[in-house]
Structures are given as structure tokens and as C-alpha cells.
Amino acid sequence: MDANPDLPPVEDEEAGVMGLLEVDPSPVEQTPIEYKEKSYFPDQQRDGEGETEETRGVRRMNTLGLRLGDHGTAWWLLRIQKYSSYTFTAFAALHITNVSIIPLATRSVLESNRYLLLTRPYYQSALTEPLLVGIPLVAHVTSGIALRLWRRRQALQRYGAETRTDKRTIPWPQLSGTSALGFALVPLAGFHVWTTRILPLYAHGDSSLINLNYISHGFALYPFVSFTGFTALVGVGVWHFVWGAAKWMGFEPSQVKSTEDQKDLVRKRRRYVINGVSAALTTLWLAGGLGIVGKDGKMPGWVGKEFEELYKYLPIIGRW
Numbered sequence: 001m002d003a004n005p006d007l008p009p010v011e012d013e014e015a016g017v018m019g020l021l022e023v024d025p026s027p028v029e030q031t032p033i034e035y036k037e038k039s040y041f042p043d044q045q046r047d048g049e050g051e052t053e054e055t056r057g058v059r060r061m062n063t064l065g066l067r068l069g070d071h072g073t074a075w076w077l078l079r080i081q082k083y084s085s086y087t088f089t090a091f092a093a094l095h096i097t098n099v100s101i102i103p104l105a106t107r108s109v110l111e112s113n114r115y116l117l118l119t120r121p122y123y124q125s126a127l128t129e130p131l132l133v134g135i136p137l138v139a140h141v142t143s144g145i146a147l148r149l150w151r152r153r154q155a156l157q158r159y160g161a162e163t164r165t166d167k168r169t170i171p172w173p174q175l176s177g178t179s180a181l182g183f184a185l186v187p188l189a190g191f192h193v194w195t196t197r198i199l200p201l202y203a204h205g206d207s208s209l210i211n212l213n214y215i216s217h218g219f220a221l222y223p224f225v226s227f228t229g230f231t232a233l234v235g236v237g238v239w240h241f242v243w244g245a246a247k248w249m250g251f252e253p254s255q256v257k258s259t260e261d262q263k264d265l266v267r268k269r270r271r272y273v274i275n276g277v278s279a280a281l282t283t284l285w286l287a288g289g290l291g292i293v294g295k296d297g298k299m300p301g302w303v304g305k306e307f308e309e310l311y312k313y314l315p316i317i318g319r320w
């Protein structure tokens with residue numbers, strides 16, 4: 001290339017513009033420190049001993065998508081807990097419609113029974129009942145208990161607990177409000193399923209006689225137990241479902257990102273929204289369940305007698 005006569009003389013022909021040396025591109029010989037360490041941020045660098053199977057599972061899922069067989073125990077338990085709740089949500093939607101929304105709309109228990117019987121085959125057939133209700137419920141509860149035991153085991157390992165005294169001094173993993181509600185729901189829902197489904201099968205050979213009048217009859221016989229029991233069942237159940245759903249959607253107050261502006265305000269707002277939705281759903285469920293079904297009174301005739309026979313099986317209450 002000829003030298004431009006208008007520019008000052010260039011001492012080095014290899015030098016580029018403004019006297020800088022032009023260098024051919026070449027591969028980087030040394031990996032920069034941030035690539036070597038996987039991440040620039042220290043909290044994501046932990047590997048090997050520092051990282052729990054739980055965090056590894058969650059991170060791999062986030063960055064690499066599905067890599068089956070590569071996840072920790074806690075990851076699998078969390079997946080079971082999450083996906084088992086989906087099918088039960090479908091049942092709960094059907095159930096609130098049958099036992100509350102339709103009674104509220106028709107203002108008649110007799111009329112509402114027709115809709116209950118219409119949809120019953122969808123959740124009480126030999127195939128759908130275990131798939132929609134039984135298996136998901138058992139999977140959801142057992143995975144929750146297993147997850148807690150697993151986290152406890154990890155805490156003991158991490159702190160090197162050897163003796164009984166060591167174990168006693170290490171606290172159990174904190175129980176979240178949603179988990180506590182879930183554990184409280186087990187005896188409430190268990191008693192409800194036992195009275196509406198298992199007891200009739202055991203005592204009468206089938207539960208086809210069971211309908212909303214059976215519940216109304218129970219309210220008339222044992223008003224205090226029925227009102228408090230159903231209020232607790234619906235309240236605890238709905239609060240558990242709504243907080244649980246908020247968690248799966250990443251909407252829990254504790255899931256507000258640390259980078260978010262006005263974190264406290266956002267957390268507070270989320271708490272209000274979740275509790276507001278829970279209160280609205282509980283009110284709706286109780287308005288139909290208690291206000292219409294609970295007030296319909298006793299069932300006359302032989303069907304009423306059959307109901308009474310069933311209620312006699314109840315421990316303590318049945319002998320009143």
C-alpha cells in the first residue's frame with residue numbers, strides 16, 4: 001500500500017491507524033477466570049461438597065431443561081408433590097361446583113343432587129377415582145413427608161451429627177405455613193372421605209345412596225360438629241390450595257426476586273392477594289355448603305334411616 005503524502009511518515013509499516021500495532025486474531029490461550037469458575041457470581045460457583053442435591057437439581061432444570069437421571073432425590077420429590085396436586089385441583093374444581101356453586105344457583109339440595117349424580121361417574125369410576133383422587137392424594141402427602149425427612153437427613157450430614165445429643169441440637173427444617181396447613185388437612189379430609197366414601201362401602205357395600213342430603217342429615221343430627229368440622233375442612237383446604245398454587249406459580253411473597261424494587265411492598269401486596277383469594281373462595285364454598293346444604297334438614301323415610309345407621313358408626317359422635 002502506497003504512503004499517503006498528506007499524512008505524516010509512518011515509522012513501522014505493520015502499525016495500524018494512529019500508530020497502533022495491528023495483530024492477527026488468535027485463539028485465547030488461557031480461559032478467563034470467570035469461565036473457569038462456571039459463573040462470575042460466587043453463590044453459583046459451589047460444586048461438589050458445597051452444593052446440595054436439591055440446588056443442583058433445581059439449577060440443572062433451569063439451565064438445561066430436561067436431563068432425566070441427572071436430578072437429586074429432592075428434585076424428584078418436589079416434582080411428585082407438584083404434579084400430583086394438578087389432578088386434585090381438577091377434582092376440587094368439580095367438587096366446589098357440585099357441593100356449593102350449584103346449590104347456591106338452584107337453592108335446592110334435591111335439584112343439586114341431580115348434577116352430583118351426573119358428574120359422579122367422572123370421578124368415581126374404577127379407573128378415574130384412583131387416578132384423579134386416590135393416587136395423587138397419597139403421592140402428594142407421602143412425597144411431602146419424604147421431602148421433610150430427606151432435608152432433615154441432609155442437615156444432619158452437613159453439620160456432621162454423630163451422637164443422639166448432636167442430632168437433638170440440630171433443628172428440623174422449618175415447616176412452612178402451607179406445609180403446616182397441608183398436614184392439618186390430612187385428618188380433616190381423611191375423616192370426610194371416610195364418612196362419605198369408605199364407611200358406606202364398608203357398611204352397606206356401596207356408596208350410591210350418598211348425596212348432598214346425607215350431608216344435610218348429618219348437619220341436622222350433629223349441628224355443632226358439622227358446622228365446625230366443615231368450616232375447618234373448607235378453610236384449611238382452600239388456604240392450603242391457594243398458597244400452594246401461588247408457590248407453584250412463583251407468586252409467593254418469599255419468591256420475590258432480590259433485584260426487585262420495593263421488595264417489602266411487593267411481598268405485602270402478594271400476601272394480600274393470596275389471602276384475599278383464599279377468603280373469597282372459602283366464603284363461596286361455605287355459602288353453598290353450609291348455607292344451603294347444611295340447612296336442608298333431615299331426610300325422611302327409609303333413606304333417612306339408612307343415613308342414621310351410617311352415622312352411628314362414627315366414633316364418639318355416633319353415640320350421642
Ligand code: HEM
Nearest residue numbers: 099123124133189193196197211212215230233234237289
Ligand atoms: C361444605 C363442603 C363440602 C361438602 C358439602 C362436601 C360433600 C361431599 C360429598 C357429598 C361427597 C360424596 C361423594 C360424591 O361427590 O358423590 C364428598 C366426597 C369427597 N370430598 Fe367433599 N365436601 C366438601 C368439602 C370438601 C373439601 C374442602 C375437600 C378437600 C379437602 C373435599 C374432598 C372430598 C374427597 C376427596 C371426597 C371423596 C371423593 C371420591 O373419592 O369420590 N370435600 N364430599
